[in-house]
Amino acid sequence: MGTRGSLIAGIELGGTKCIALLGSGPEDVRAQQTVPTIDPDATLAAIEATLDGWDFDAIGVASFGPLQLDAAAPDYGAITATTKPGWTGTDLVRRLARRYGKPIGFQTDVNGAALAEGRWGAARGLATHAYLTIGTGVGVGLVANGRPVQGVAHGEAGHMRVPRAAGDTYPGWCRFHGDCVEGLISGPALAERFGCPGKELPQDGREWDLFVHDLCGLLHNLVVAAAPERIAIGGGVIAARAHLFQKLRARLAESLGGYGSLIGYAGELDDRLGPPGLGAMAGPLGALAVGLEAIDS
Template sequence: MVSIVPLIAGVELGGTKCIATLGTGPGDVRAQQTIPTTDPETTLAAIEAVLDGWRFDAIGVASFGPLQLDTGAPDYGAITVTTKPGWSGTDLVRGLDRRYGRPIGFQTDVNGAALAEGRWGAALGLSTHAYITIGTGVGVGLVAGGRPVQGVAHGEAGHMRVPRAPGDSYAGWCRFHGDCVEGLISGPALAERFGRPGRELAEDRPEWDLFVHDLGGLLHNLVTLAAPERIAIGGGVIAAREHLLPRLRARLAESLGGYGSLAGYAEELDARLGPPGLGAMAGPLGALAVGLEVVGG
């Protein structure tokens, strides 16, 4: 019997842009459209205008957050309290459900990308792996046993605090936590901290020492917590600066300090820490993966 893979309308909502994708996976992308992320009403109307022209079996929504993922909560399917002005409390799922009447999968953008990496990318066949995005914000998607890790709410590891570099007095960009990791190395934080966007900084500038230090702290905590079989780092900031990956590996190995079972882990970082196998498509394909999860595809 030939198995028919459901056709998914994937919607990846990012802080600066949204990408709508129609397909079943990386080898079958039938349509794709990019939409600027502005105010909720304008952005969601533009997404619906794209979806109105497609035929599909299910929808996958992978969004920036924080999100309400508890299906029993009154505000399930909404963005909760976010750093993005105007988006707190925005419903993402119920309106799509009323409009299209199709099954809808709903996850954070980083969990979606992690699921895509496990289904098609560099984490294929792995049980425990992570995806970190560094762009408008900093997010961490962690998959264990093939499923996104979630407790009372989804994790917010991008907002963990790490030891500051000596002499670094930057107060931080995050309006909730100040100098959490997102407040130190997200795109807006780098622009404020260094007086110019990260893309304008030369590769050998000392500012990148602070970036490596701060992201290295997040990586140390992530590895000591979960020891993921692989960690992918994506997002606009790192995509333009992949030369930092060897420095991050060295920083992480030094930080782990040869401790216990992690001594061997530190020796394998060339394979364990790197860019997403799906490249810039990890996010858009993450939305497809979220849609496939809800229909068992």
């Protein structure tokens, strides 16, 4: 079955909320429902109550993780050791397969958003691109030659360690790594680090200079490792602070230091680094993209 005319039930599972979407793309969203992320049984029951009223050809699941994406693994389709209380070991794919008997695509939320950006958004037509989300956690989806990059497990570049700013002694929020990037700039990290939620910080506060410093460390490593044709950054922490993109571009160009093969790249950051073309819908549409991938494969 091709994707033309196929309707997808997309499920984006997030740390604070989940969005169910029925459609085939950004110009064809026929229904949408949001439910809070609480315990797994109650959350999934609410999502299933929505899907039960829809007619669709496939399901796309784009979820917070970590996830088991190896189809040969006995726990394929499950959330593995996550920081989200109660969700470790939650079997998503088998539960949905038993209930609906439809093809199911399964990916991380950031890989889903990256696929959506490549299919419909600012990375359309590009072979290698990345999507970062900064919210409850920090996630990086990297697509190379049109496919999400994956080794023995999906990447966790949000947990990359980066050089700290001089005088910054915050130990970090991440319970696994302390001061990895997620431990420094995710929503919970900002609240603990600065004593109030990020949305309450002044737009021009020094706190955002530290944010730019830490995020730029991740961006530098991502660029020197993969040189994505475009990098989109979304998520609640940065969505309302578009002014930070210019600071990030300037800092990243400085960090790249005029290195040979990246001289041109550093001069093109106005086009290469920015918000997702799909805006806040990159995540939900990512679930549709993942479902369409399941039909294509």
